[in-house]
Amino acid sequence: xxxxxxxxxxxxxxxxxxxxxxxxxxxxxxxxxxxxxxxxxxxxxxxxxxxxxxxxxxxxxxxxxxxxxxxxxxxxxxxxxxxxxxxxxxxxxxxxxxxxxxxxxxxxxxxxxxxxxxxxxxxxxxxxxxxxxxxxxxxxxxxxxxxxxxxxxxxxxxxxxxxxxxxxxxxxxxxxxxxxxxxxxxxxxxxxxxxxxxxxxxxxxxxxxxxxxxxxxxxxxxxxxxxxxxxxxxxxxxxxxxxxxxxxxxxxxxxxxxxxxxxxxxxxxxxxxxxxxxxxxxxxxxxxxxxxxxxxxxxxxxxxx
Numbered sequence: 001x002x003x004x005x006x007x008x009x010x011x012x013x014x015x016x017x018x019x020x021x022x023x024x025x026x027x028x029x030x031x032x033x034x035x036x037x038x039x040x041x042x043x044x045x046x047x048x049x050x051x052x053x054x055x056x057x058x059x060x061x062x063x064x065x066x067x068x069x070x071x072x073x074x075x076x077x078x079x080x081x082x083x084x085x086x087x088x089x090x091x092x093x094x095x096x097x098x099x100x101x102x103x104x105x106x107x108x109x110x111x112x113x114x115x116x117x118x119x120x121x122x123x124x125x126x127x128x129x130x131x132x133x134x135x136x137x138x139x140x141x142x143x144x145x146x147x148x149x150x151x152x153x154x155x156x157x158x159x160x161x162x163x164x165x166x167x168x169x170x171x172x173x174x175x176x177x178x179x180x181x182x183x184x185x186x187x188x189x190x191x192x193x194x195x196x197x198x199x200x201x202x203x204x205x206x207x208x209x210x211x212x213x214x215x216x217x218x219x220x221x222x223x224x225x226x227x228x229x230x231x232x233x234x235x236x237x238x239x240x241x242x243x244x245x246x247x248x249x250x251x252x253x254x255x256x257x258x259x260x261x262x263x264x265x266x267x268x269x270x271x272x273x274x275x276x277x278x279x280x281x282x283x284x285x286x287x288x289x290x291x292x293x294x295x296x297x298x299x300x301x302x303x304x305x
Contacts, residue, residue: 005289005293008289008292009289012282012285012289015281015285016278016281016282016285019277019278019281020066020067020070020274020277020278020281021063023273023274023277023278024063024066024274025059025063027268027270027273027274028059028062028270030268066274070278073087074087075087075090075271075274075275075278076271076274076275077271078264078269078271078272079267079268079269079270079271079272080263080264080267080269080272081269081272086271086272086274086275086276087275089257089260089272089275090257090260090275090276090279092255093255093256093257093258093259093260094256094257094279096166096249096254096255096256096257097242097245097249097256097257097258099172100172100175100176100179100245100248100249100254100256101179101238101241101242101245103172103176103180104176104179104180104183104241104245105180105183105234105237105238105241107176107177107180107184108180108183108184108186108187108237109187109230111180111184111187111188112183112184112185112186112187112188112190112191112230113187113188113191113227113230115131115135115184115188115191116187116188116189116190116191116192116194116195117191117192117195117218117226118131119131119132119188119192120191120192120193120195120196120199121195123196128192131188132188132189132192134185135184135185135186135188135189136185136189137185138181138182138184138185138186139182139185139186139189141181141182142182143178143179143181143182143247143248144247144251146178146181146182147174147175147178147247147248147251147252148251150174150177150178151163151174151251151252154174155174161173161174162174163252164252164253165252165253165254166254166255166256171252174252175248175249175252175254178248178251178252179241179245179248182240183237183240183241186233186237187230187233190229190230190233191226191227191229191230193229194225194226194227194228194229194230195222195226198222198225198226199222201225203221204217204221204222207221231291231294232291234287234291234294235284235287235288235291235292238283238284238287238288239284242280242283242284245258246258246259246261246262249262250262257276257279257280260272260276261273261276261277264276
């Protein structure tokens with residue numbers, strides 16, 4: 001397993017390099033620059049700013065300079081947030097994004113698996129149809145539609161929950177629900193289909209023939225095989241939650257990385273956008289590695305040789 005992990009980490013280096021390259025040149029293709037404002041600055045000041053931040057160098061030189069700084073763990077200074085480096089902004093915003101993402105994934109797993117198991121045990125009955133209908137609605141409606149609706153109903157009309165800010169547990173409820181609802185629906189449908197297939201396998205029929213109780217069959221014999229598709233889903237789910245949290249943080253005014261990313265894109269803050277992209281790319285690669293290792297624990301037949 002150690003050799004497999006090392007190979008995966010080494011294989012992630014070209015992937016990260018590709019992400020950095022694409023993001024770097026795409027953001028440079030956007031019109032305008034980080035110091036373009038409605039009120040133009042004198043040409044001398046603009047030239048000094050470009051010189052200090054190496055914006056007057058050839059594009060290839062800028063790219064090489066940025067790669068060298070990344071290798072030293074330096075994402076550079078933010079062009080718009082005075083006296084802050086990109087690393088400091090990521091360190092400041094990541095705990096909020098991490099807490100939001102972890103709570104959303106945890107809620108999706110707990111509710112999604114429970115609803116999927118319940119629907120599978122009531123296969124082709126009214127309960128099954130109702131649960132899967134709600135799951136389909138949750139998949140169809142994106143988070144940027146669900147979030148404003150939740151804020152409008154529970155925040156504006158009912159005044160039950162705050163619709164902006166981050167501090168107490170009440171501020172977490174609406175963002176976590178809005179971010180996790182599509183994932184809950186996905187997990188419920190995956191769990192239902194996987195459990196129905198597992199319960200029809202020969203070894204489950206053998207266990208029933210031996211007179212084992214259904215609860216023991218479900219938790220001891222069927223649980224691991226049922227969870228395999230859900231574990232495979234965790235890798236893409238992290239990417240979905242990460243990209244979805246950018247929208248959620250902006251809607252609910254949360255001080256996370258996603259909000260910095262949006263503001264950086266609007267302000268043409270090259271280094272901030274690049275830093276968030278590289279950080280998120282590395283995070284997704286690490287999560288995919290952890291999911292693959294967890295898959296081996298659930299299914300001993302999987303070999304990494």
